[in-house]
Amino acid sequence: MPFSERASRLKGSLIREILAAAQRPEVMSFAGGLPAEAMLPVVDWTTMPVSMGQYGMSEGEPALREALAAEARALGVPCEASQVLVVSGSQQALDLAAKLYIDKGTQVMLEAPTYLAALQVFQFFGADCIVVPLEADGPDLDALRSQLQTHRPAFIYLIPTFQNPSGVCYSEAKREAVAALLDEFGVTLIEDEPYRELAFDGGTSRPIVSRLQRSSWIYTGTVSKTLLPGLRVGYLIASPDLFPHLLRLKQAADLHTNRVGQWQALQWLGTDRLKQHLEALRSYYRVRRDAFQAALQTHFFDLADWHVPEGGLFFWLTLKQPLDTRTLLDAALAVDVAFMPGEPFFPDPDAHKGHLRLNFSHVDPALLDEGLRRLADVVRSGQSL
Amino acid sequence: MPFSERASRLKGSLIREILAAAQRPEVMSFAGGLPAEAMLPVVDWTTMPVSMGQYGMSEGEPALREALAAEARALGVPCEASQVLVVSGSQQALDLAAKLYIDKGTQVMLEAPTYLAALQVFQFFGADCIVVPLEADGPDLDALRSQLQTHRPAFIYLIPTFQNPSGVCYSEAKREAVAALLDEFGVTLIEDEPYRELAFDGGTSRPIVSRLQRSSWIYTGTVSKTLLPGLRVGYLIASPDLFPHLLRLKQAADLHTNRVGQWQALQWLGTDRLKQHLEALRSYYRVRRDAFQAALQTHFFDLADWHVPEGGLFFWLTLKQPLDTRTLLDAALAVDVAFMPGEPFFPDPDAHKGHLRLNFSHVDPALLDEGLRRLADVVRSGQSL
Numbered sequence: 001m002p003f004s005e006r007a008s009r010l011k012g013s014l015i016r017e018i019l020a021a022a023q024r025p026e027v028m029s030f031a032g033g034l035p036a037e038a039m040l041p042v043v044d045w046t047t048m049p050v051s052m053g054q055y056g057m058s059e060g061e062p063a064l065r066e067a068l069a070a071e072a073r074a075l076g077v078p079c080e081a082s083q084v085l086v087v088s089g090s091q092q093a094l095d096l097a098a099k100l101y102i103d104k105g106t107q108v109m110l111e112a113p114t115y116l117a118a119l120q121v122f123q124f125f126g127a128d129c130i131v132v133p134l135e136a137d138g139p140d141l142d143a144l145r146s147q148l149q150t151h152r153p154a155f156i157y158l159i160p161t162f163q164n165p166s167g168v169c170y171s172e173a174k175r176e177a178v179a180a181l182l183d184e185f186g187v188t189l190i191e192d193e194p195y196r197e198l199a200f201d202g203g204t205s206r207p208i209v210s211r212l213q214r215s216s217w218i219y220t221g222t223v224s225k226t227l228l229p230g231l232r233v234g235y236l237i238a239s240p241d242l243f244p245h246l247l248r249l250k251q252a253a254d255l256h257t258n259r260v261g262q263w264q265a266l267q268w269l270g271t272d273r274l275k276q277h278l279e280a281l282r283s284y285y286r287v288r289r290d291a292f293q294a295a296l297q298t299h300f301f302d303l304a305d306w307h308v309p310e311g312g313l314f315f316w317l318t319l320k321q322p323l324d325t326r327t328l329l330d331a332a333l334a335v336d337v338a339f340m341p342g343e344p345f346f347p348d349p350d351a352h353k354g355h356l357r358l359n360f361s362h363v364d365p366a367l368l369d370e371g372l373r374r375l376a377d378v379v380r381s382g383q384s385l
Numbered sequence: 386m387p388f389s390e391r392a393s394r395l396k397g398s399l400i401r402e403i404l405a406a407a408q409r410p411e412v413m414s415f416a417g418g419l420p421a422e423a424m425l426p427v428v429d430w431t432t433m434p435v436s437m438g439q440y441g442m443s444e445g446e447p448a449l450r451e452a453l454a455a456e457a458r459a460l461g462v463p464c465e466a467s468q469v470l471v472v473s474g475s476q477q478a479l480d481l482a483a484k485l486y487i488d489k490g491t492q493v494m495l496e497a498p499t500y501l502a503a504l505q506v507f508q509f510f511g512a513d514c515i516v517v518p519l520e521a522d523g524p525d526l527d528a529l530r531s532q533l534q535t536h537r538p539a540f541i542y543l544i545p546t547f548q549n550p551s552g553v554c555y556s557e558a559k560r561e562a563v564a565a566l567l568d569e570f571g572v573t574l575i576e577d578e579p580y581r582e583l584a585f586d587g588g589t590s591r592p593i594v595s596r597l598q599r600s601s602w603i604y605t606g607t608v609s610k611t612l613l614p615g616l617r618v619g620y621l622i623a624s625p626d627l628f629p630h631l632l633r634l635k636q637a638a639d640l641h642t643n644r645v646g647q648w649q650a651l652q653w654l655g656t657d658r659l660k661q662h663l664e665a666l667r668s669y670y671r672v673r674r675d676a677f678q679a680a681l682q683t684h685f686f687d688l689a690d691w692h693v694p695e696g697g698l699f700f701w702l703t704l705k706q707p708l709d710t711r712t713l714l715d716a717a718l719a720v721d722v723a724f725m726p727g728e729p730f731f732p733d734p735d736a737h738k739g740h741l742r743l744n745f746s747h748v749d750p751a752l753l754d755e756g757l758r759r760l761a762d763v764v765r766s767g768q769s770l
Contacts, residue, residue, distance in 0.1 A: 002539045003630070004488045004510075012629075013636045016443055032440070040438045045430030053425045053613030055417070058401055088473050088617070088639040095638050099509075103389045121637045124484075125389075154387045228438030230644035232473070244397075245388070251398045252506045253480050254473040258643045259615035 005104065009124050014344050015116055018329065022338035028371035029338040030358040033164065033225075033313050036288070037362075039281055040228060043264055052259040058251045060086025060235070061262045067269040068221075068235050075196075076210035077219055079237050085246055086257045090194060090234035093220040094118050094157075096249040097190055098125040100242075101154040109147060109156035111139060113316075113345035113352070115164045115192065118157055129347035134166050136307060138174030141181070148185040155188040155218075161204055162195035162312030165345050165357040169310055172205045179211035188216040188242075195312040197226045197278050200286040204311070209237075216242055223265045225313070226278060231261030285313070285361055292360035295369050299376040303383075304356070315358045316342070321383050322354025328382045335374045390489065394509050399729050400501055403714070407723035413756035414723040415743040418549065418610075418698050421673070422747075424666055425613060428649055437644040443636045445471025445620070446647045452654040453606075453620050460581075461595035462604055464622050470631055471642045475579060475619035478605040479503050479542075481634040482575055483510040485627075486539040494532060494541040496524060498701075498730035498737070500549045500577065503542055514732035519551050521692060523559030526566070533570040540573040540603075546589055547580035547697030550730050550742040554695055557590045564596035573601040573627075580697040582611045582663050585671040589696070594622075601627055608650045610698070611663060616646030670698070670746055677745035680754050684761040688768075689741070700743045701727070706768050707739025713767045720759045 015031065022029040059065060065084040072079050087093050094117070102108065104126030110119070112131035122129065130151050132139045138160065158178070160170040170178070182189050191209050209217040222234035238246055250256070268274040292315060293308050300306075304317040319325070325341040326349075332339055342355025356379075363371055400416065407414040444450060450469040457464050472478050479502070487493065489511030495504070497516035507514065515536050517524045523545065543563070545555040555563070567574050576594050594602040607619035623631055635641070653659040677700060678693050685691075689702040704710070710726040711734075717724055727740025741764075748756055 002486070002537070004484065004486050004491065004539075006488070007485055007630065010485075010630060010633050012633050013443075016636055020442070034440055037436070037439060040435050042435055043438070045433070048430070050425050050427055051422070053428070053615040054422060055419055055609075055614040057405070058398075088643070091637075092639045099389065100392050100395075101387070101389050103391070106389065117637065117640070124637055152387070154389075224440075229440045230438040232639065232641070232643035245392065245395060248395050248397050251401055252476075252502065252509055253638070254477045254617065255502070256617070258473070258617035258646050260645055260649075261643050264645075 006124060006126060009126065011120060013117065013120060015340060018338055018340065021333055024336070027333070027336045027338055028363050028367050030363060030371065030375070031338040031340045032359055032362060034359070034362045035225065035229065036284065039284055041277055043228065043267070045264070048260065048263050052263045056256045056259045058247060058256045060084065060257060061259065061266065064262050064266045064269070067266060069237070071270065072219065072237055076206040077237065078210065083237050083240060083243050085236050085238065085243065085250055086262055087234045087236055087250065088254060088257045089224060089232040090192065090220045090222040090236070091117055092253065093218065093234060093236040094121050096246050096253065097155065097218060098122055099249050100245055102127045107151050107153045109151070109153040109187070110347065111158060111163065112347070113165050113342065113355070114157065115159060116344050118192070119345070119347060122157070123347070131347060134163065134168050136168060138168065138170035139178065141174065141177050144178065144181055148181060148187065153187060155190050156182065157190045157192065158208065159192045160208055161193050162198060162309060164195070164312065165314055165340070165342065166316045167307060167309030167312055167314050169204065175205055175208050176211060179208050183212055183214045186215060190218045190220070193219065193221050194225050196221070198282065198285060198313065199311040200282055200289060201310040218242060218246070226281070227265060227268055231264055233257060233261040233265045288360050288365060291365045291368060292358070295372045298369070299372045303376060303379055313359055313361045315360060317356040317358060319354040319356070319379065323382055324353045325356050328378050331378045331381065332375060335378065337371050337374045337378070339375060391509060391511060394511065396505060398502065398505060400725060403723055403725065406718055409721070412718070412721045412723050413748050413752050415748060415756065415760070416723040416725045417747060418744055419747045420610065420614065421669065424669055426662055428613065428652070430649070433645065433648050437648045441641045441644045443632060443641045445469065445642060446644065446651065449647050449651045449654070452651060454622070456655065457604065457622055461591040462622065463595065468622050468625060468628050470621050470623065470628065470635055471647055472619045472621055472635065473639060473642045474609060474617040475577065475605045475607040475621070476502055477638065478603065478619060478621040479506050481631050481638065482540065482603060483507055484634050485630055487512045492536050492538045494536065494538040494572070495732065496543060496548065497732070498550050498727065498740070499542065500544060501729055503577070504730070504732060507542070508732070516732060519548065519553050521553065523553065523555035524563065526559065526562050529563065529566055533566060533572065538572060540575050541567065542575045542577065543593065544577045545593055546578050547583060547694060549580070549697065550699055550725070550727065551701045552692060552694030552697055552699050554589065560590055560593050561596060564593050567600045568598050571600060575603045575605070578604065578606050579610050581606070583667065583670060583698065584696040585667055585674060586695040603627060603631070611666070612650060612653055616649055618642060618646040618650045673745050673750060676750045676753060677743070680757045683754070684757045688761060688764055698744050698746045700745060702741040702743060704739040704741070704764065708767055709738045710741050713763050716763045716766065717760060720763065722756050722759045722763070724760060
């Protein structure tokens with residue numbers, strides 16, 4: 001068929017295939033990044049103006065852009081509302097960035113591991129992925145400098161706060177060092193922060209974009225992890241040199257983001273009830289995280305190593321005896337357990353076997369122990385083959 | 386800056402720039418394709434389940450896909466719900482198609498004139514646009530055959546029912562002839578139908594995709610012109626060979642379409658109250674269309690030729706003395722009138738001077754006469770320069 005050259009790189013999303021397989025109600029799923037159903041806030045639509053049904057501006061609702069800019073400034077990001085583009089979930093920010101930057105063979109720099117769906121869209125557009133290994137407190141700085149000395153990436157894509165999938169949160173020192181390196185080499189930063197508000201053990205450090213002196217940047221976030229993913233309301237904030245290009249790409253992609261979701265998001269942003277909701281959410285997830293850690297210690301102490309995540313939605317396990325965890329999926333689903341294999345989070349999956357990403361926010365704690373026991377059995381069986 | 390090669394073709398959307406310039410309340414705008422504010426239905430959200438706030442499936446809500454498939458079958462389009470992909474407004478269908486088909490230099494076939502934002506996204510991805518002139522009842526069939534004999538387009542993009550911008554509705558005979566030609570040459574059809582329900586003078590003919598025997602196809606529609614554009618809910622229905630590719634592209638673009646808009650659309654689809662709303666909408670627009678025609682006859686009889694559109698939202702004027710209507714924009718805005726120049730609706734704007742697209746659904750009829758009088762004066766002044 002006469003498809004485009006890039007269509008030959010069009011891969012399915014393993015995570016969405018697993019989620020589809022895990023639709024059966026009896027399946028205990030550690031696979032997705034879904035908020036807990038019980039913590040979805042009940043929202044009120046009765047005061048929404050009829051005019052929200054009309055076409056809107058590609059930039060997004062003016063009041064929402066103002067509110068998002070104010071929140072970002074409170075985090076130290078120097079910006080105005082004119083730099084805020086409301087997008088249809090933060091995945092769209094990655095799609096727009098890929099269109100703006102990536103031709104076949106364009107080098108982009110990524111953490112290893114990194115967010116699966118970012119990898120998917122960057123590779124689809126033809127990116128040559130240069131990676132920097134993650135350590136417990138952020139990227140390996142020597143590796144980062146070395147890669148920057150030998151490559152000229154179009155951008156570097158980082159998730160510094162409770163990274164997906166690793167759970168890593170960059171230290172203050174590494175944030176400073178990364179910003180200085182990017183300024184030194186003049187590399188554009190795309191900083192993705194869906195999990196900043198989900199901090200269980202204290203505060204978080206300022207975004208890296210707030211520390212840049214010279215480099216161009218795109219900062220992206222979403223209401224999906226704090227409010228309602230079903231609204232599909234995310235945003236990006238860009239340095240002024242990039243904004244006009246991203247706006248045009250947004251126009252061509254879907255004209256503008258749905259206004260009913262934008263209106264609903266605006267009802268919450270900056271309010272006391274959102275603060276209270278976030279406090280409740282953190283408490284709820286903290287309890288689940290701790291219960292998950294306890295169950296992991298029972299069932300995986302001899303099988304894997306891991307850090308306890310201080311935020312976000314995931315544990316990242318490293319098996320003591322590496323094996324291709326993709327080969328465990330069918331066996332896990334056969335005993336009604338879903339998980340996310342670690343390999344697809346690397347541009348070169350076959351070189352990084354033996355990780356599992358486990359979501360702790362979604363499974364009912366009453367089923368947790370049984371679910372992890374079954375998963376541990378599946379890993380043991382896989383290792384003895 | 387190290388942008389992609391395609392970014393060099395990233396143009397702004399003239400229509401959205403005009404809409405921005407026309408934000409001043411005193412401006413009478415004939416520019417956009419906005420539904421009349423007064424006809425936006427009041428919708429009820431009180432029974433929406435909280436679960437609509439959770440992540441959803443990339444394909445769209447199952448019940449909505451079933452309802453859309455049933456509607457399409459009623460139009461003669463042979464399809465199942467499994468072929469329906471809910472998208473974030475039908476503009477997104479064009480973005481997905483462009484990603485799937487278009488590399489730099491890929492030939493695509495279009496009507497001349499054609500929908501501005503389709504042209505924008507196809508050209509952005511690097512399309513080489515092959516055009517077929519439109520006549521009053523559809524494409525020039527000799528030209529279509531001749532183009533098909535000498536080119537191998539990745540697809541042909543058509544808007545057969547109340548075309549934007551020309552208002553043309555293909556005759557039954559031309560629909561049959563186009564389907565036969567596409568089957569003969571094995572060319573994929575993308576059929577875009579946002580205006581089908583806005584028929585003021587009787588019924589409409591079956592979609593062309595329903596007449597294809599062999600060619601692959603994508604049929605796309607939206608609730609934006611019938612219900613609420615602010616929901617950003619559109620859909621595409623694809624032949625089974627294309628669907629899996631489009632689904633993966635949708636996943637990578639924005640995960641899924643917002644669920645609150647999908648839920649609201651489902652409350653209306655196939656119901657009696659939608660039938661009543663559409664009947665009211667048609668009556669309302671018919672009155673506006675007729676008033677517009679009367680005012681045009683008063684002010685433009687010596688300046689332009691046009692057909693009275695039997696549906697859709699636009700009059701398409703051809704000036705008796707062609708001039709570049711883009712040069713009239715500033716003068717029109719200076720007297721608080723906005724319109725859409727015709728040139729950008731052609732891949733080669735400079736070769737098609739002297740058309741205006743005028744929307745008749747949005748301006749208050751009380752202001753219509755004054756607005757068109759001012760616009761006629763602007764055209765006269767432009768011609769005498």
